[in-house]
Amino acid sequence: MSHEWKDKVVFITGAATGIGESVVRILLDEGVKHIAILDIAEEAGKSLQVELNSKYGNKTKFYRSDVTNEEHFLGILNAVVQEQGGIDVVINNAALMNDSIGIYKKAIEVNVTALITSTLKAIEIMGKHSGGKGGTVINVSSVAALTQSHVMPIYFATKSAVLQFSNCIGRPEHFSKTGVRVLTVCFGATDTALLTDEKLGTFDKYLESSCLDQLKKGFIFQRKESAAQGLVDSYKKGESGSTWLVVNNLPVQEISGSVAEAYQILSQNVYRL
Numbered sequence: 001m002s003h004e005w006k007d008k009v010v011f012i013t014g015a016a017t018g019i020g021e022s023v024v025r026i027l028l029d030e031g032v033k034h035i036a037i038l039d040i041a042e043e044a045g046k047s048l049q050v051e052l053n054s055k056y057g058n059k060t061k062f063y064r065s066d067v068t069n070e071e072h073f074l075g076i077l078n079a080v081v082q083e084q085g086g087i088d089v090v091i092n093n094a095a096l097m098n099d100s101i102g103i104y105k106k107a108i109e110v111n112v113t114a115l116i117t118s119t120l121k122a123i124e125i126m127g128k129h130s131g132g133k134g135g136t137v138i139n140v141s142s143v144a145a146l147t148q149s150h151v152m153p154i155y156f157a158t159k160s161a162v163l164q165f166s167n168c169i170g171r172p173e174h175f176s177k178t179g180v181r182v183l184t185v186c187f188g189a190t191d192t193a194l195l196t197d198e199k200l201g202t203f204d205k206y207l208e209s210s211c212l213d214q215l216k217k218g219f220i221f222q223r224k225e226s227a228a229q230g231l232v233d234s235y236k237k238g239e240s241g242s243t244w245l246v247v248n249n250l251p252v253q254e255i256s257g258s259v260a261e262a263y264q265i266l267s268q269n270v271y272r273l
Helices: 018-029 042-056 070-084 104-126 153-169 172-178 211-216 224-237 256-266
Strands: 009-013 034-039 060-064 089-092 135-142 180-187 243-246
Touching: 009 018, 009 070, 009 104, 018 034, 018 042, 018 224, 034 042, 034 070, 042 060, 070 104, 089 104, 104 135, 104 153, 104 172, 104 180, 135 153, 135 224, 153 180, 153 243, 172 180, 180 224, 224 243
Parallel strands: 009 034, 009 089, 034 060, 089 135, 135 180, 180 243
Antiparallel strands: none
């Protein structure tokens, strides 16, 4: 079944800059009805709203939001539902990539806790089991969930949690009741501010000066527009619980089979024969 973006109401976090901003721009060209743009970068967000609304009409609204402030965040989500008469797609894109002692707890809250809270609330709002019409949640993970490295173990753990949570809550046992698809998109290394010395951080003093160089090994940095297009395309064809990979400026590819095979291998000695 093919899904189209036209006339959809979209709610996206971490979207004032970077990949999120590129997703917003592509979705407007796809003909969405409205996009709620959430980010902590207030100046960039307001500027983006003015620019896009002057071009496309009053189709976007920026909200300054720290996704870890649950009451405020859910208040915005409910306000969008009230103003737009509902919501069709929630994209949980906000993230921190910083393992430093002073920031790692915040990173876990942003990357995992807030994403889970948003997903559960979105399912409650859109779910057929609670009177909704169904919809889609897209949770952004990373190739960090598919690989292992000593460089940023906390970040890798958070993105692994996103993959596992999204796959499990997207299973047919849930989707058959709610009608809400949950997709996971794993971005490869992408040329954004997230992957800069200013944003990165580590608890390991021996890696402080080489963290970025270590992460660059073996990766081709893709354009943010390529990553964004991959997310947009995954929506059109993804089944609930599916996993999608966007790397090296290539078209998005489904890797659900590989993920399932990996878990079969990991669990082969877990269950009784």
